[in-house]
Amino acid sequence: MSARTRPVRRIVIVGGGSAGWMTAAALGRALAGQDRTITLVESETIGTVGVGEATVPPIHEFNRYLRMDPADFLRATHGTIKLGIAFDGWGGADNSYFHPFGYLGVEMAGVHFHHYWLRHLAAGGDPDHGPYNLETMAARAGRFAPATRHGPVHHAVHFDAAAYARFLRAYAEDKGVARIEGKVADVSLDPEDGYIEALTLDDGRRIVEGDLFIDCSGFRGLLIEGALQTGYTDWNHWLPCDSAVAMPTERSGDPPPFTRSTARAAGWQWRIPLQHRDGNGYVYSSAHLGHDDAEAALRANLSGAPLADANRLRFTAGHRKHIWNRNCVAIGLAGGFLEPLESTSIHLIQTTIIRLLALLPRDGFDPHVVARFNRDALHEYAVIRDFVIAHYATANRDDTPFWRDVVAAGVPDSLAERIEAYRATGNILFEPGDLFGPTNWYAVLTGQGVKPRSWHPIADGLSSEDLSARLATLRGRVAEQLSELPPHSEFLRRLSAV
Structure with a gap:
């Protein structure tokens, strides 16, 4: 990529939704009071995907950067708490x-708890690490508070993605972001040097000029692909699910503080509880299941009455x-997509914005800056990809053609290295800064039946009596913390009463 030395004064964002308005809000906060303009172009006639209603804990870091009150955020987005994901039928x-x-146990002598647990x-101990x-x-108990006397309760949130976008739009416009209604008809x-100069909107008259363009146009990648022909790295070989059908339903009873993922014949089904409804969807491989059959399977496994037609x-x-090509940065679905099995879509928007x-x-x-950005962004995609693939590769299922084909596809070398090292030694290979660390990998691999043959030698340093005593202390500490937490439903009611 050639260097270009022109002042970057005009930032243009194409597309709204979570990606567009998260970007606009963050830039509005960062550049407030400066002689720079931020313009977001979107059309109300173009729908957003809006099914990604579950997150991971770093969402709180983004909201804190915006100085957003957590209670205001949950109220505005009909949010509930997510303490993790229940996986049914995967192992x-x-x-x-x-x-x-959160964390499983505590490190002892510099060694992760799971080695002592192994x-x-x-020695024949109780296998329940919960x-x-x-x-x-x-x-399990349906309880939540942000913290106990001993520290935080690690959590993410479920929220209405469309409501989150509306909430962020108000924030961004208050910071000076200008919104233009319209569809992009042409890109100049x-x-x-092939850099983007301007957008022509669909009325044929309005021209939106810019110096930096941010593509939040969704899967179509209007700028990054439509105009710049950047190309796409396809991981369908390892992640064959290429379709989803989503449907909101009525919910009776109190919302549980976790997401549920249930393995199905050709993929998996999600259930995400919000304050006012449940989000449901079936992620599946179209090579193994027809679209009408997928919708029928979803409808047959809903726990409440549908509130809208299916979204495919x-x-x-x-x-x-x-992800960054010339003067265009792709954020959200325009940059890439990993299926929502571990709720990483919003997170990838967030980390791209932070980067x-x-x-x-x-x-x-500067081409060196752009190269560093792309190197870090693509590395993050690959690390999360491996964690998602691990669910399929170790699923211990061969009851349908889909699951047999998933196993036959193999895994990337980077994931094979992780799994083989874990099987042989109990060590979980990860790098500081990875989204998923030892507790995450251990929970998934163990949950799906992957058993190490050994553990770290330092874990042999405690006598059997001392290890039993420490385990009892840790159980007692967790039980004490749990007793301080009110029901999740009570936490939400208090929130609504403010």
Whole structure:
């Protein structure tokens, strides 16, 4: 990519939804009071995907950056608490396990707790590790508060994505972001270097000029692909689910503080509880299941009456070959997509925005900066990809053609290395900054029946009596913390009463 040395004064965002308005809000906050303009172009006639209603804990960091009150956020988005994900049928037809947030036990002598736990299991100990993780026990009991006397309760949120976008739009416009209603009909490129110069809207008269363009146009990638022909890295070989059907339903009873993922014949079904309804969907492989059959299967497994017609989606797991190309940065679905199994879509929007803020150009576009941005962005996609694939690769199912084909597809070398190291030594290979760490990997691999042959030698340093005593202390600490938490439904009622 050639360098370009022109002041970056005009930032244009194409597309609204969560990606567009998260970007607008963050830029509005960062550049408030400066001689720069931020313009968002969107059309009310173009729908947003809006089915990604579950998040991971770092969403709170983004909201804190915006100085957003957590209670205001939950009220405005009909939000509920998410302490983790319950997986049903993934480790076999009758298998269930919970992937929690927070930490399993505590490190001892610099070694992660699960190594001591593996030693405990080898001696015939109780295999239920739930009592050593507060978030698991709170999910089982349907309880929540942001913190106890001993520290935070690690959590994410479920929210209405459309309501979140509206909430952020009000915030962004208050920070000076200008919104233009309209569809982009044409994209003008500089004939010398191929950079985007301006957008022509569908009325044929309005021209929106800019220096930095941010593509939040969804799967179509109007700028990053339609105009710049960036190319796409396709991961369908490892992640064959390429379709989803989504449907909101009425909910009776109190919302549980967790997401549920249930394995199905050709993919999996989600259930996400909000304050006013449930979000449901079936993510599936169209090579193994027809669209009408997928909708019928979803309807047959709903727990409440439908509130709207089914929303059908098509996608390809993967990412653009460059997330930042020339003077265009793709954020959200325009940049890439990993199915919502671990609720990472909103997170990838967030981290791309944070990466852009850190490297935001002032006087032009330096190719070294762009290369670093792309290297870090694509690495993050690959690390999360491996965690998602691990659910399929270790699912311990061969009862349908879909599950047999998933196993036959193999895994990326990077994931094979992780799984093989874990099986042999109990070690979980991860890097600081990874979204998913030892507790996450251990919960999923163990939940799906992957058993290590060994554990870290430092874990042999405690006598059997000392290990039993420490385990009892940890269980007691979690039980004490759990007793301080009110019911999740009570927490939500208090929120609504303010």
